[in-house]
Amino acid sequence: MNRQTPETNLRQSLLQKLEDLQRAGVTHLGHASPQPPIAAESNAERGSQPNNHDRDLKILAQEVATCDRCQELATSRNQTVFGVGNPHARLCFLGEAPGAEEDRQGKPFVGRAGKLLTDILEKGMGISRSDVYIFNILKCRPPGNRNPHPEESENCRTFLDRQLAIIAPEFICCLGAVAAHNLLNTTTPIGKLRGTFHDYLGIRVVCTYHPAYLLRNPSAKKSTWEDIQLLMDAMNIEKPNIKKP
Ligand code: SF4
Numbered sequence: 001m002n003r004q005t006p007e008t009n010l011r012q013s014l015l016q017k018l019e020d021l022q023r024a025g026v027t028h029l030g031h032a033s034p035q036p037p038i039a040a041e042s043n044a045e046r047g048s049q050p051n052n053h054d055r056d057l058k059i060l061a062q063e064v065a066t067c068d069r070c071q072e073l074a075t076s077r078n079q080t081v082f083g084v085g086n087p088h089a090r091l092c093f094l095g096e097a098p099g100a101e102e103d104r105q106g107k108p109f110v111g112r113a114g115k116l117l118t119d120i121l122e123k124g125m126g127i128s129r130s131d132v133y134i135f136n137i138l139k140c141r142p143p144g145n146r147n148p149h150p151e152e153s154e155n156c157r158t159f160l161d162r163q164l165a166i167i168a169p170e171f172i173c174c175l176g177a178v179a180a181h182n183l184l185n186t187t188t189p190i191g192k193l194r195g196t197f198h199d200y201l202g203i204r205v206v207c208t209y210h211p212a213y214l215l216r217n218p219s220a221k222k223s224t225w226e227d228i229q230l231l232m233d234a235m236n237i238e239k240p241n242i243k244k245p
Contacts, residue, residue: 053087056166060159064139069155073140079106083135083163090235091131091171092164093117095210096178097138097148108134113211117175120211124228126240133167135160137182153182164203172203173231176210194227197234206231 061082068074081098084107093109101111109117118129138148138156148156160183164172174180177190183205184198193207208227209220232239 053166057083057087057163060162060166064159067139067159070140070149070152073138073142073152076143077140078103080139081106081108081136081141082139083108083133085129085133086131087133087167089131089133089167089169091173091231092133092135092167092169093173093175094160094179094183095134095136095175097136097145098141099145100141103141108136109211112215116211116214120224120228123240124225125232125237127237133163133169135163137179147178148182157182164201169203171231171235172200172205173227174205174207176213179210180205180207194223195230197230204234 061080064080064082067080077098081102085092095108098108099111099113101114102108108114117134121127121129121132137153137160139159140152140156142148142152172183174183174193180190180193181187183200184193184207186193190207190209194209196206198205198207206227208224209217214221214224229239231237
């Protein structure tokens with residue numbers, strides 16, 4: 001018998017919404033869809049196989065690795081940076097685009113900013129990097145670490161939505177304005193987006209400062225810690241420095 005877990009329900013709901021948007025000619029708030037959210041099999045089949053997230057992500061990563069929709073990025077990258085972490089994660093961290101080190105290693109958030117993100121997770125939240133899923137709006141490094149062009153974000157959006165459809169997280173934490181603006185289709189400054197929850201296709205979204213910004217502006221760490229605590233409260237994650245009675 002196919003038992004419906006909350007995760008399965010959320011995943012099916014997300015897939016259904018993505019399909020509805022696609023049928024209407026968009027995958028996300030006006031973005032064109034060159035690919036279906038899930039290419040290889042029906043939603044019913046996927047919904048009945050919740051343990052196939054890892055396999056589905058690997059198949060999608062292979063597609064991303066050969067993508068050349070953004071000609072400039074496809075020719076200048078060393079490799080695509082798909083995402084890492086738990087394919088069943090309740091919480092995803094979404095950044096902007098790979099930097100030089102990420103482009104070299106093929107993993108997101110591995111430089112100094114990545115170390116700070118790891119500290120936020122392990123020392124602040126008391127969870128491991130491998131408990132969450134970490135990815136970016138763009139899967140290829142923009143030359144010179146420039147901001148993604150709108151058409152590049154649009155090109156890569158289908159991959160992001162398909163990653164989300166596979167993982168079906170309950171929470172997303174957007175790191176920085178570029179991630180928040182692209183996901184939520186807004187131009188509201190990050191300082192006004194942070195501090196509260198937003199919604200993306202039923203997923204609860206918190207926006208906070210990018211770790212690279214925190215390295216340049218340490219005084220903003222207090223605000224990010226407030227955002228992380230908001231997330232921890234909603235996820236019922238106990239603060240690591242509070243001992244159980
Ligand atoms: S950024 Fe995304 S859409 Fe553009 S070439 Fe890279 S993988 Fe393809």
